[in-house]
Amino acid sequence: MLLAELEIFHSRTNAPTRRVALGYTYLPLQNGSGNGAVLLAGIIARFIPDIDEDFYDDYKKLLYQLQRGERISQPRLRHRFQEDKIGLARTVHQLQEFEGKYRFIFELNEAAAEQNILAAAYSISQFAYRERPAVVNLMHKAVKWRGEVGTDFISYLLSRHDKFVADLGHESSESWALxxxxxxxxxxxxxxVKKQFRKLLRSTHPDTGSDDVKVDVARRIQDLTEARRILLR
Known part of the structure; x- marks a missing residue:
């Protein structure tokens, strides 16, 4: 089942100019779904290891500028962003659900690593301003990832509090933890932090109540533990 999709138009490797444009985007965040943000983060994690490390700071700066809706000077990472798609090649990346698990489908063709991560960044403009902090938070986490973009990446990305992705009222994982x-x-x-953690943990009793209550309590303990980890790091 398709969960999210990003279509990218880009110049070919032998083209004299370096261009990137957005095509069709299906990046849902509504109704408790953060799949659009997960796909964008996955694209970044997959391709950012292949770019020149000298571009990292400029890329992170670009994410913040797009979050705030600033005017973006061109080019970025030696590529110019445009709306015109005529004469450009096409690449599509997807996030799918297969047998109850996330699966990234990356189309590997002529698109340069810079073109892929720039398209992910410029997709921030598709979201309302109130939604952008949560999306950009995941994208910054993806910048730091090194490894296969699969199940382990999803666990790292959502950090056991995937409600944070859907609850877009939180500006950062720190605000969620607080x-x-x-x-x-x-x-x-x-x-x-430690005092409040101990206080709330003592009020939680995993060994009492029905099975449903025990499940809720277990999730509560997970959230408390993760919140403590975030604020003490």
Whole structure:
């Protein structure tokens, strides 16, 4: 089943100019689905190891500029972004569900690594401003990933709190963690985090109640533990 799709138009390897444009995009974030953000992050994780490391800082800066809706100077990563698709080659990347699991389908042809990750970045403009912080948060995590873009990447990307992707009211994983632990101050010290974690953990009893209650409690403990890890790192 198709979960998300990004169509990219780009100049060919032997073309005198380097261009990239967006085609059809299916990047859902509504109704509890963060599949669009997951696909964009997957594209970044798959192709960013192949770019020149000198481009990394400019790429991360570009993500922030697109999140804020700033005017983007051209070219970026030696490629110019445009709307015209005439004469450009086509590449399509997808996120699918197969037997209950995520599966990335990357089309590997003439598209350069820079063209793929630039298309993922420029897709940020497809989202409302309130949605962008959560999307860009995942994209920055993807920049750091090294390894196969599969099940382990998904686990790393969502960090056991995939509700964060769907709950787009959170600007970062830190804001999610603060809410989980019930901490109102922005920058709590380690002692405050540990104190609140212990307090909430003591109020959670995994060995009592029905099976449904036990499942909810187990998830609550996972969230508390992950929130503590985020704020203490």
């Amino acid at each position: 809410k989980v632990l019930g901490i109102s101050i922005t920058n709590p010290d380690d002692d405050e």
